[in-house]
Amino acid sequence: MRIGLLTEGGYPYVGGDAGLWCDRLVRGLGQHDFDVYALSRDKRQEDEGWTPLPSQVRRVRTAPLWMAEDDGVGYGRRARRRFTDAYGELAATLCAGSAEAAGLAPTAGAESAVEASATQADRFANALYGLAELAREEGGLVGALRSETAVRALERACRAPRAPRTVREARVPELLTVAAHLERALRPLSLDWYEDDGLGSADLCHAASGGAAALPGLLARHFHGVPLLVTEYGVRLRTHYLAATDAAPAVRALVTAFHGRLAAEIYRRAERITPGNAHARRWQERCGADRAKLHTVHPGMDAAPFTEVGEAPDAADPDTLVWVGRIEPAKDLISLLHAFAQIRKEEPKTRLRIIGAADGAEGAAYLAHCRALAAQLFPDEAEGPHAVGDNPVSFEEIGGPEAPTPAEAYASGAVTVLSSVVEGFPISLVEAMFCARATVSTDVGAVVEVIGGTGLVVPPRNPRALAEACVALLRDPERRARLGAAARARALELFTVEQNVAAFHGIYLEIVARCPVRRVVLEAGGEPLPFAVPAEARVPGRWTDPALRGVVRRGPGWAGQRAPVRASAAVAAMPGAERVR
Incomplete structure (x- = not known):
């Protein structure tokens, strides 16, 4: 395949x-x-x-x-008219789409609303494929999308009587901004x-x-x-x-x-x-x-680097909390630090290790702010305004002397904490689960789906709830061990590379079996050649070397031109990666 x-x-x-x-x-x-x-x-x-x-x-x-460099393609009169019609139609559907989003589209009942939405979807699709066909026949769209013709077509759509007020009042600079955005978004059409x-x-x-x-x-x-x-x-x-x-x-x-x-x-x-x-x-x-x-396929992660730690969970420091990730405002380390201040009142021996790198200038500024807050919250235990020597909070990076690998970072603590306010798929939680660590997380993104019943989940931006959950696990080693073992079993079942690859392999076969590409090969006389592309065409061996001498018809949307057939054996013999711009 x-x-x-x-x-x-x-x-x-x-x-x-x-x-x-x-x-x-x-x-x-x-x-x-x-x-x-x-x-x-x-x-x-x-x-x-x-x-x-x-x-x-x-x-x-x-x-x-x-x-994208200007392709230098000059359109004739007919091509310019096709571009104006297709681009104008696309712009009109965007105005209708903005009206629907704002709740301004006329509603005469649920059925008519659904029909109207389907009509607009078809109009958008026809305009999009019309532009793609024009680009294929004329050699590109870059110059046309940057032209004054495109801006004027967009302006006409925005000034139409039934256009919503928001777009009808668009000024020239705003129209130019939208036209530039559309040109960038539609660049793949010219490839x-x-x-x-x-x-x-x-x-x-x-x-x-x-x-x-x-x-x-x-x-x-x-x-x-x-x-x-x-x-x-x-x-x-x-x-x-x-x-x-x-x-x-x-x-x-x-x-x-x-x-x-x-x-x-x-x-x-x-x-x-x-x-x-x-x-x-x-x-x-x-x-x-x-x-x-829709078919959910969880990301696949390599569990091998965490096997040794996961099979020896008792080696963790029972008084240490660990946070691992990319340092940025969305991770809400501020709430974590305030929560840790409450934890220290309940469990004075507890330490917090924040292990991660800052992401860009914003992340560096946020890290500096977090360091200053840690020194402020624990002033008697710090040696200076930004020192971390005797401070119960330490800021480290993967690769340092204490945590050279992610597995060793998770191994250093009994509980792994996630304090984010925005999160997609929480990779750090899955890694902690591979390491058989009990976790305390905020209820954002896919956290609950990943954790299942193997960890504690609290509301985001709630330092008190975060602190109470951490204290509960710190005081109950049997519960920590039980949750950690369940977390490792869940991660190995759902989030490994093997399950991800197996899922996509099955989906590939299902799609190709249900929707095979039908390539029509013609004989020299122009008649279809039956069984010219057998199902075994991708299998190496004698089945892949037919002496085909014919032409292949291009798919719909092409002007009936023909090109020589390329045997699959020749394709398989192509060199490795070659850059084609």
């Missing part, structure tokens, strides 16, 4: 998001071939290079999402990835996230009928909603409407959607995903 793995700002880049998950998936499915199609996030990411790739990665094609020897040769497209990463998968499905699988461990639409809070009202309305329409189209066309947790699943259902398509 040939998988087109679609990523944005992730695998195979060294500094990519979710790169480790993709790498484990690809290495675990050595029986399949992978072509990686990666959108890079910035120049720094490209300069850092790729992670070492396994042999089953046959090809890597990359494109920068952070910049040359959609030929027969590109995504058209895949048996399945697997998008490692929603949004821009899934857009090439939509086009592969449109042009070639390649089925699409979408995995979201963090819902991209939610990220766009949060990022748009500081924008002008008109910009926020139009941008969020675009990403909402795109997410709905991705969910509608995908054969299967795999959220990483129930929190992401609820978001996807709210954004229009069909419940029948």
